[in-house]
Each structure stands twice: as C-alpha cells, then as structure tokens.
Amino acid sequence: MNIELRDPNVVMKLSRLGSFHQSKLSFLRSFLNEFKDWDYKRDLFELNEKGYGTAVYSFKKKNRVYSLICFANELDESERSDRVIATKWDAAFTLHDGVPTKQDIERLRNEVPKQEFGRLSFKELTLSRANKSVRVFNHVVESLSEGKQPDKNLLNSVGYLYRTTAVYGSGKFGLADRFRIKDREEIYGPFRLEMMLVYLVRQFTFDQVNHVAKTKNPKKAVKLDENICKSLGIGNSTGLGMAPFIVNHPTLLNNWISAREIALKKIREIKKVSKKEQNIFLECLKKSIKNITSWNTESEYQINKIKSLLEDLNRVILFLDQNFDFDQDYAFNELYSHLEKRYCEECIEYVVSMMMEPYNDIISPLIKEMSSEEENYFNIPTDRTVEELKKIIEIKYPDILKIDFSKDENNLNFWFISKNKEEPRLANRFDEMGAELEQPLAIARDIKRLHELLLKINNDWTIAKFLSTNNELRHVVRRVFIVEKFPYSEIQDNTIGKTIMPIDMLRLKLSFFGALKFDPRSDKWLRICMFQGAPLPEKLKNYDEHWVYN
C-alpha cells in the first residue's frame, strides 16, 4: 500500500502547525538518546552559602568534551524580570567546547552574565540565562533544610525551579558559527547543543537548591528526592523572537515537517501492527492524558484547546478500546482516516505523535535528516523561465493566491525589529509607526504580488531578465524555487492578517523542541516546560525512552 504524503496546503496552515505536539522526533528527546552513552560529570561546584558562585558540568566521550559553565549571582528582587529586555538574571550559562581553563572561566565570568552585551568566542557554543521561580525555590530550600521534602502540589503547579528567557547559539554575540561544528556526528540533529545546555542547567538547579538547604541547616537538611527532581523541568518564557525563525529558514522548516510526514506515511503503510507495537502506542496514549490534565494555564484560548483535546482524546481511547480492531491490515492507516473525519486538528496531531512511539526503526534515521545545508539552495536558478515560475506559484500556493490583500484585514499587521532590543515584533500597520521598515516576513502577500506581476510578463523571459528590472520581489522568487524542491518549506497562511495567532508559530517550533504544557500568556508569548519527567544525568545510561508519559 502506498500512502501519499499529506498535502502541504493542509499541513502547513498555521492552525495545524499550532496543533503539533512533542514526539519521538523532538530535539530534547533525540538529544537524550544521542548523549545517553556519554560520561556525565560535575567538574566544579564553588557556591557560597547563598548559592552564588561558579559550577561546571560536562559530557565527555573519547576526546570530545562539552562543558556547561554556570555563574549564579545575587539579584535584587526589583531586578528580576522575564522580559527579554531584562539586563540581570539569577544565573547565566554558556556551553564551552572542551574543558575550560581557569583563564576561560575568568574571561567568561566577565562576559556571560552580561548576555547580549557580552562577547563570547568561537570556543563557546550556546549561551543562556535563567531566573528562579522564587516562590518554589525558597519553599524547596525551607523544606529541605528542615529535613522535609517540599509540597508536591506546589511543585507540580509550577513544574520547575528556574525558567530561562532565551537560549542563543549559531554565532550570536561571537559564539561559534555552525560551520565550525556541523560535521560532528553527535550534533546532526537540530538544536542539540541548546538542548544540552538546558538539560545541564536543570541539574544545576537541583544541585544549587540542595547546596543552599545544606548550608542553611547542615545537620538537619535532606536532599531533594530524586523522583521529585525528575518531575521538575526547566521553564521557558518565549516571545515573538522565535516566530520569524521558521520563515527565515525554509529548508530547515521543510526538513522538520518532512520528517514528521514521512514518519506518518511509513506508519500508515505498515500492514500488520504487532501486539508489542499496539501496546506501546496504547500505553503511551493513555498515560499521556495526565500531561494534559496537569496542564495549567490561565489562557482562555489554551483552556478551550485543552478542553476539546481532552474530550477528543477520551473519545479516541474509548473508540480504540471498544470499536477498533488493531489486528486488521493497515490499522494505523484506518485509525488515521477515522481521526481526520471526526476529530479536531489538535487531537489528530496529538495521536500522530503517539503513533511514532513504537517505531525507533522508522524515526531514528529521520532524525539525522532534520538539519539543513541552507547555503546549497540559496542561488536562484535564473536560467528558468517566467512561465515556470508562474506555474510553481499556482501549484504550490493555491490558497494564498485567493487572499485579497487590498482589504485592510488581510494586510493589517507588519513584522519589525525593535530598536531597543533587536527583537522581532508584530504591530498594526494602520495604528503604529514604522511599517516602512517592515521585515520580509509577509510571504503570502509578496507571493501574491509576484504572481500578479508575472501575469504581465512574457512567459519566455528568463528569470535573469525578469530580475534585471524587478528585484523588489527577489526574496520571494528565491522562496518559490525552494518550495518547488521542499514542499513543506512554506507556511501556507497569511502571517500579517487580522486573525493571525503568532503563538501558533511558536508552538510549532516548541513542539519540535519537545516542550510540554504550552501556557500562552497572551497571543504573543507563552511559557513552557522542558525536560519535565526526563531522567537525571546520572541515570541516563539505561533510561526509559517513554519517560515523557511516566
């Protein structure tokens, strides 16, 4: 049986992309899988009684060492802010390539806490900072120092001791460019070193809280229970900075979505689903419900999404238990077809993620295909013709060509870079100043403009001839030739319309990161939790790969 890949014109709609959930393809899970055999070590831990100081953690294999250097500093209550415009944090971190020398640590002590205003070197790979959840951190210190474990309900309601507000890599602020490290096999999957940083930061938060409790009351203090540690992750506040990334990296976006789509196609093409595979799928699906019921958010938008997801999933589970024959041929294809007809997008994509759980043999090779050599697709094939360009647009952007951009509601917003923090923002072009400095992220509008222009041009013209007098739309000409080769490289929606939900773009990226429990704080930023439930570094060698659902 040959199942077609899903239509990009369906999958690449923002509402669908914003319904994606973590899966075996997610970067934090593939990071753990890749590094499970590496030697983990805490190399340095020099904190004072309040928990301020320096710590170093490392992963090592053969001659390769990655070291997380942590700087924990005193922070006045009034200075603690999760906004990206903050300038001080409870702790700052960098992942160093190799074993840092004393000179490296001293150099980094002056630079890392400054974050965007510091300068890193090619020896540093990623950079981040984090703030305490003061309420939770202090409660844990108090409890442990009194010889008690903390209140699990409080911990569960927050999910972490620290939350990061940015994780930088790929050459930012002087960090190593990707080309220096991209050929290392252990980092073939995207964002692997960003994941390593967050994972090791999580361990630092446990060590720090234990240390502070112990120094507060050396005789009575106990350590934070390992199972409680496991149940905690690292929080993350994420704003619009992430949204343009998926527009600016079309081949990378394609490779992420394509991996998911190929996985689904291959799973639907399986004729007989073994009992073991059925059980893994059903067990993961049923156990995962607790991740939804423990999903706390005050966002009405998200509460409604969770409610309909939960209702749908309970119906799916009932259907699977009572009416579904898993021994029939192509059972997963039957299930998928059933879902498409009857359930919401959020539920469909949730179950698609679950379908991947039994199939390491399908997923593992796809993970290695999720990076991209974007440079290889940058040049425009200028010997092609206007007729070809026009046809590609008509085939690849059918719904976008139907949008009427002369209506204000379809052209309402513009993306710009804020001057004070160099961060992407979205604003109403009719109410706010600065629309003339719009970033090239209104792809749908510009594709429509290009198509309208091409209708007036001779079909036989080469693209070189067309561009010689029409370079204003060059950026989308490039994209059209990319989407011809990479069908999932383009969001098939209007990113400047009245109904845009930017958090859909954030959720897409965060689902590939492996985040759980999206908590939108507005339509433009949200909080998530990473590595909640993940094995601790000391226990990584024999970990349960379905830890997400335990």
Added chain:
Amino acid sequence: MRSLSEIETVSKRSSRAAGYSWGIAEEVAKNIRLLEIFNLPGIKNLNSFFKKKKSLSLDMISIINQDNIANRDGYCPIIAGVNVLDQIKTLEKLNQINFKKVLYPLLFLPFISRATAVIGKRIFLKIDDKEFLLNFNNNIYSNYAKNEIIETADNIYFKVIENRDSFNIEEWNELYKLSEETFVEENESLKQGGAGAGLTDND
C-alpha cells in the same frame, strides 16, 4: 571577534537600510560573509560604500554586455554584481567581459566567485592590477591581500576558464603507470568470477 553569523545579519540589515531590496540585501549578506571567510575586507568596504553612497552618482546597469562603460561616477558594485550572477549562463559564452569604472570593486568580487559555482568553471578576474583566480566558490587565489578600502577600479574584466587539464598527456600517463604498481595481476580463474563474466551484453 565577530562571528560570520553576525557579519551576515548586520550586512543584510545595513544593505536594506542603504536602499536595496530584501532579496538583494540577502545576496550582499552572503557575499560579505564570503569575503570575510577569505580574509578580504568585506565589512570595511561595505561600510565605506554605504557611507558615501548618497553622494555618488551610481550607474545602475541591468543587462550586462561584453563591454560596459559607466557614464557617471561608476557602476554600483552590488547591482552590477547581482546581474552578472543572474546572467552568468549567458555571459559565459562571451570571451571576456569588460567594465570601465566600478565603484568599490571588492564588493563586486564575491558575485563572480559565486558565479563560478553556478557554471562549474573557474573565472579569472582582474581589478586594475589585482588578479584573482576564483575557484568554484571554494577558494580565491590572488596576488592581492591588503586590508584596505578600494573606492574605485578603472578597468575590470573577467574571463571564464574552460575546464581543462593543467598537465599534458605524457605527464598523466607516467603517473598512471606508477599507480598501476598498486594493482594485482589476475589469473584465469579470478577473471572467470569477475562481474559480468560469462554473459553477453546483447540480451
């Protein structure tokens, strides 16, 4: 030290701010990255060009011919370069392409370097007395390595170099003969077991 990623980002944004379309700004960003990789002064020249751009009367060429003569202060290196890159498959058929007066010619160079990768042939580029052999966008061989701003070039030409061997057949044969000393002579039974042995290819 600035990373290449930072160099690319700032070059793109500044090119847009200097009045180029986003698509061309993307090209400039890749080019400045390339110059800096090859240790040529990309940022220095781009910055100088953008500072002076408003005071210059630029020739904005669209179709590149065999001989191109600027009428005003000189050709804009970015517009001339992007059109060479776009039109290289037509231009490679010409023997030599000449430009009279190009402003900030180092900004023109990376477009030609990238064009070598598009056509799969080397290009020899001469900017006044400075010579550059551009090799498939992988490296640049040159008699010039100064960290300086070049505001203008009176004469620029480039020639596409056809792909041909740099050695003669005798030299090849001699080396090949030596390489044969790593081979093992096959006996009859080994020959019988070789791929395709015993079959005809006419079935």
